[in-house]
Amino acid sequence: MILITGGAGYIGSHCTLDLIRAGYECVVLDNLSYGHEEALQTTNFSKVDLANIDEIRKVFKKYPIKAVIHFAAFAYVGESVENPQKYYYNNVVNTLNLLNMMLENNVKKIVFSSTCATYGNPEYIPINEKHPQNPINPYGTTKLIIEKILQDYDKAYGLKYIALRYFNASGADPKANIGESHSPETHLIPLVLQTALGKRDCIKVFGDDYDTPDGTCVRDYIHVNDLASAHRLALEKLFNGSGSDFFNLGIGKGYSVKEIIEKSEKIIGKLINQQISERREGDPPTLVADNKKAREGLDWNPEFTEIEDIIKTAWNWELNRRY
Numbered sequence: 001m002i003l004i005t006g007g008a009g010y011i012g013s014h015c016t017l018d019l020i021r022a023g024y025e026c027v028v029l030d031n032l033s034y035g036h037e038e039a040l041q042t043t044n045f046s047k048v049d050l051a052n053i054d055e056i057r058k059v060f061k062k063y064p065i066k067a068v069i070h071f072a073a074f075a076y077v078g079e080s081v082e083n084p085q086k087y088y089y090n091n092v093v094n095t096l097n098l099l100n101m102m103l104e105n106n107v108k109k110i111v112f113s114s115t116c117a118t119y120g121n122p123e124y125i126p127i128n129e130k131h132p133q134n135p136i137n138p139y140g141t142t143k144l145i146i147e148k149i150l151q152d153y154d155k156a157y158g159l160k161y162i163a164l165r166y167f168n169a170s171g172a173d174p175k176a177n178i179g180e181s182h183s184p185e186t187h188l189i190p191l192v193l194q195t196a197l198g199k200r201d202c203i204k205v206f207g208d209d210y211d212t213p214d215g216t217c218v219r220d221y222i223h224v225n226d227l228a229s230a231h232r233l234a235l236e237k238l239f240n241g242s243g244s245d246f247f248n249l250g251i252g253k254g255y256s257v258k259e260i261i262e263k264s265e266k267i268i269g270k271l272i273n274q275q276i277s278e279r280r281e282g283d284p285p286t287l288v289a290d291n292k293k294a295r296e297g298l299d300w301n302p303e304f305t306e307i308e309d310i311i312k313t314a315w316n317w318e319l320n321r322r323y
């Protein structure tokens, strides 16, 4: 059985679905602070906060857990700058609790949800795994600290980990009725689509004077199902006896904010209200992944390589969203 922390969240629910489709048994642990009960893909669910070590212990006693995929974390960059304490406790201390329980129960395989935010301002593009890691906000720092902890736990206790550094997760499963739903929503694609639906007045473009082809920020959008399949492949690599490792997960192509709006307008068939506004603090001009290592090392072959197809699945979710 695979323990999935944060399995009621956006990426965690898609990953659970992918594992179940592949025949794995899963148990989800989530405190539902940001996750959604409606997103759960299994009835093996414990509403547990990782701050509560006794409750985590009970989950390990109840289920025959063989490996862990750890998504549970706070992930608002701006909030992490304003309230770092919340982030260091929830993301770092609570991960230590989880790792304690893994060691106590001799569970020594973990796939960890890391981020391209651990790289900070890019020194070159595309970003490969050798790029220096200098996060520029507490959120990125919490994820980097956990990567370091995992390295040390491997050396000392033989805990094997694969850290996956995501670029911009997007889209929704084309068949299941699950998708992206954050409160507050801060991500570009859902905000653009909600503006098209009239749920928001306009989409603010955060800066159009960056050093990019059209002046707006360029990002690497990766479909959430392709993130999910990479987690499954990482898990299988660990089951096959692999040593610890880390991989970038992106498609390797960049799209600007303006391009995302234009492509959405074409798909939906209407113009979307937009307004150029101030730059958002901490946004590098361009973030694009070099995904060669993941393609080769995980034997990963992403299905959604065209941004239009990704946006279409997100649009379908926005039209039919349940939560």
Ligand code: UDP
Pocket: 168, 186, 187, 188, 189, 191, 203, 204, 205, 206, 207, 217, 218, 219, 257, 280, 283
């Ligand atoms: N963005 C924007 N307006 C918004 C939200 C986001 O212009 O209302 C831009 C943001 O500056 C970034 C890109 O869209 O360049 C993707 O932002 P998002 O928050 O979706 O993901 P992030 O890159 O922060 O992980």
